[in-house]
Amino acid sequence: MKPMLIGHINLARSLNGTSEHFVRLIEALDRQGVRQHVLAANAALAKRLAICEQVQLGPLVRSWVMACCLMPEVDVVHVHDRSGRRAGLALRLTRSMRYVLSRRETEPLGVNPIDRSILLRASGVICASREAASPLRGTNVVVDTLEDLRQDLRHENGDEMSENRVAAEHVRIYRRATDSRRIPALLL
Numbered sequence: 001m002k003p004m005l006i007g008h009i010n011l012a013r014s015l016n017g018t019s020e021h022f023v024r025l026i027e028a029l030d031r032q033g034v035r036q037h038v039l040a041a042n043a044a045l046a047k048r049l050a051i052c053e054q055v056q057l058g059p060l061v062r063s064w065v066m067a068c069c070l071m072p073e074v075d076v077v078h079v080h081d082r083s084g085r086r087a088g089l090a091l092r093l094t095r096s097m098r099y100v101l102s103r104r105e106t107e108p109l110g111v112n113p114i115d116r117s118i119l120l121r122a123s124g125v126i127c128a129s130r131e132a133a134s135p136l137r138g139t140n141v142v143v144d145t146l147e148d149l150r151q152d153l154r155h156e157n158g159d160e161m162s163e164n165r166v167a168a169e170h171v172r173i174y175r176r177a178t179d180s181r182r183i184p185a186l187l188l
Contacts, residue, residue, distance in 0.1 A: 003035055006174055007074035007097075009067045009084040011041045018104065022080050023048050028167035030054045037074055039067045064090065076100060076123065076177045078170075085118045092121050098177045100124040106131040109139075123177035126170070144173050 006029070010022055023045065029036060030052040039058045040046045049055050061067045064087035071077060071091060077099040079088040088099035101118070103125050109116060119125065124142045127133035133145045146169065 003033075004075045004171070004174060004178070005035045005037065005073075007071050007077040008036060008038045008040075008080060009061075009064075009071070009077060009087050010038070010045065010080040011061065011064065011067065011083040011087075012045075012081045013041050015042060015044055018081070019045055024163050025167060025170060026055060027052060028163040029170065031164065032167055032171070034167070034171060037072055039070055068094070071097070073097075076174045078102070078126075078174070086114070089114070089118045089121060098123040100126060100173060100177050102126050102128070103132045103136070104128045106135070108135040124173055126173060142176075144169075 008022075008026065010019070012019060019042070026036060026038065026049055034054060036052075036055045037058060038046070038049055038055055039061045040049075041061055043060055046057050046060060050057060058070050058072075061070060064084055067084060067087040068090040071087070073095075074097065077088055077091055077097055079085050079099055079101040081102070082105070085101055088101055091097040092099055099122055101122050104127075106129070109119065119136070119141055120139065122141060124144060125133075125136060127136070127143055127145045130145055133143045136143050146166065
């Protein structure tokens with residue numbers, strides 16, 4: 001299999017529990033030899049990732065426009081936070097890059113056509129819980145819920161092994177997103 005290059009966009013400005021999950025995912029993907037390019041808005045977050053061998057850090061980005069302009073050519077982009085989602089859509093529309101996004105919020109989809117287009121043009125949505133996935137039922141979005149995998153892994157020993165299994169699931173999702181036979185839904 002051809003080695004993949006995964007782009008990550010994280011525009012969160014503060015460190016929180018979600019940032020910790022982000023760092024652990026990048027580190028686990030690095031241990032598996034996955035090449036990655038990370039664009040982040042938080043300097044402390046970027047500094048924590050500087051030790052990863054397979055991770056190339058871009059400059060700090062302050063907006064989705066900067067992230068879109070500074071993302072190199074990658075196989076798939078993973079947008080990790082709400083503020084970076086427009087970068088995913090812009091990369092898809094302007095450079096035909098596929099993207100997946102993380103969804104943690106549980107509120108129903110709004111009527112904003114841009115937000116709906118972001119979800120419907122994504123090559124996949126990775127939900128942290130069933131509650132986050134629930135509002136997406138009945139759409140053309142491919143949804144992966146990692147809650148069950150994480151609950152199963154809590155009962156196993158060894159955090160690194162658990163993180164490696166979560167990273168392997170992400171790689172499966174990334175590979176599926178690059179499948180050229182799948183055409184993202186269009187919102188007209």
